[in-house]
Amino acid sequence: MLGSWLGLQFPTGYEVGRECILSHESEFTATGIWQLTSRPSYEEFRDDDRLYLDDLQIGQRFTSGTHVVDEEQIKAFARQFDPQPFHLDNEAAKNTLLSGLAASGWHTAAITMRLLVESGMPLAGGIVGAGGELDWPNPTRPGDSLQVESEVLDIRPSRSRPDRGVAVVRSLTRNQRNEVVQCLTAKLIVPRRV
Amino acid sequence: MLGSWLGLQFPTGYEVGRECILSHESEFTATGIWQLTSRPSYEEFRDDDRLYLDDLQIGQRFTSGTHVVDEEQIKAFARQFDPQPFHLDNEAAKNTLLSGLAASGWHTAAITMRLLVESGMPLAGGIVGAGGELDWPNPTRPGDSLQVESEVLDIRPSRSRPDRGVAVVRSLTRNQRNEVVQCLTAKLIVPRRV
Numbered sequence: 071m072l073g074s075w076l077g078l079q080f081p082t083g084y085e086v087g088r089e090c091i092l093s094h095e096s097e098f099t100a101t102g103i104w105q106l107t108s109r110p111s112y113e114e115f116r117d118d119d120r121l122y123l124d125d126l127q128i129g130q131r132f133t134s135g136t137h138v139v140d141e142e143q144i145k146a147f148a149r150q151f152d153p154q155p156f157h158l159d160n161e162a163a164k165n166t167l168l169s170g171l172a173a174s175g176w177h178t179a180a181i182t183m184r185l186l187v188e189s190g191m192p193l194a195g196g197i198v199g200a201g202g203e204l205d206w207p208n209p210t211r212p213g214d215s216l217q218v219e220s221e222v223l224d225i226r227p228s229r230s231r232p233d234r235g236v237a238v239v240r241s242l243t244r245n246q247r248n249e250v251v252q253c254l255t256a257k258l259i260v261p262r263r264v
Numbered sequence: 265m266l267g268s269w270l271g272l273q274f275p276t277g278y279e280v281g282r283e284c285i286l287s288h289e290s291e292f293t294a295t296g297i298w299q300l301t302s303r304p305s306y307e308e309f310r311d312d313d314r315l316y317l318d319d320l321q322i323g324q325r326f327t328s329g330t331h332v333v334d335e336e337q338i339k340a341f342a343r344q345f346d347p348q349p350f351h352l353d354n355e356a357a358k359n360t361l362l363s364g365l366a367a368s369g370w371h372t373a374a375i376t377m378r379l380l381v382e383s384g385m386p387l388a389g390g391i392v393g394a395g396g397e398l399d400w401p402n403p404t405r406p407g408d409s410l411q412v413e414s415e416v417l418d419i420r421p422s423r424s425r426p427d428r429g430v431a432v433v434r435s436l437t438r439n440q441r442n443e444v445v446q447c448l449t450a451k452l453i454v455p456r457r458v
Contacts, residue, residue, distance in 0.1 A: 073367035087330035102401045154381055167428070167453055169390050175393055176374045183370050187348055196348045198361050199369055201399030201447075233359070253395075259361055 089203055090253030092221045093129070123235045123260040126222050133148060134218040135191035137181050139173055141212040149179040177211040178216070178252045179204065182243045185218045191239070195261040199238070202256035207249075214245040223255070233264045255257035282426070284399055286415045286434060310429035314388040317454040318427045320416050327382035327404050328412040333367055335406040339372040341358030372410070372446045373398065377439045379412045384435070389455040394430070396450035400444075408439040417449070427458050 077185040093224075148157030152174035155162035161172040173181075186197050210216065224238035237260045335354075342351030346368035350357035357365040369373075380391050404410065417430035431454045437446040 077267060129356045145410075149373075152381055153378070156390070156392075168454075174374075174377065176377050177397075178368065179373065180341075180368075183368065184347070187346060195361060196350070198350075199400070201369075201397070202395050203395070203400075205395030206393070206396075211431045233419045 076200050083148060090207055090242065090250050109157060122194045122263045123225060124263045126225050126237055128222055129226060130222045132220045133187035133189045136215050136217045138215045139210055144173045144212060145261055148174055152175060157167065168209055172211055175206045178206060178210045178243060181216055182218050182252055182254065190218050191220055193260055198259045200257045201260055202254055205253040206251065208251050210251045216243050216245060218243050234259055234261050235253060284401055284436065284444050286436060299370060310321050314386050316388045316457045317419060318457045320419050320431055322416055322419060324416045326385045326414045328379035330409050330411045331379055332409045333375065333404055338367045338406055342368055345370060362403055366405055369400040370402060371438060372404045373411055376435060376446055376448065380435065384412050385414055387454055392453045394451045394453055396448055399447040401447065402445050402447065404445045410437050410439060412437050427454050428453055
């Protein structure tokens, strides 16, 4: 069960990872026109290939390249932004809620963003988020290889600005064991073709 | 209006920053027992002073120290985790949705975490989040001085694990003009006194 690593079953409304799935999760096939595999790079795309809001479809999927997180990266991020024993000290981490060294959730989020920007979703105007929902159903451990799969959940042209709109996109970050370490449902600001 | 910097008014359900307020926002007074001002440090607290779930009260507030974000920090974070023109290049940023250089939202989140860990909320067991909701109603700009004010919204002992529970905490990160640059409503895992 998602969230069980924290030893918690939450009352209704606070269940961790409750909506951390993509549609047709069991099929694991791309429904969109962009299915990027291996280690793609945006250098392959000309600007004309970038997607505007008008090009997106609900259910469309994107898969990023991968990034391997090592112990030094985990500790370097933690020293700067999240200096707590379970992110800094292998021995001290053993007796904490995380039961061993794990990356800061914000580090997992930052790596996810790097994967999205580099290879996760070729949006015109880049990846600009106004916010979203975030869950960390499993910890990121040293040696984990992370990959992000994203799905377009909703598309909302702006009422006030005809040149842009919001795409609601769910991005699942998985490790090499296919466990979800982060579920992000983001509101992205995407330009329209005008 | 919150969110107006993106030039968007969202249909119901996607309004940015809609719940980015603390209770009794206009009063701006601490209702909790911990009102930390100036630049506090946890070195002042003995372990015995740390708060367990049983010590928290709904409505309780905490105020962190401050952190000044400069241009070099913004670009260094972006080079590593969010390499897009509006976080890296002052000139190129002018013609983007962000209308000038701004920090990655994930950088604002990471700085917020540092402030919470160092001086924002003296929780027993540290600050361990299982996820939450995140909004960036205004961009973080070079020179901004950030401070985090947090309020306990809900307290839920775990059904399955009597030694812990969840505190739902809203943390608003404000700049020196009192604008909210991030609204985080987090589910924190907090130990109980056993």
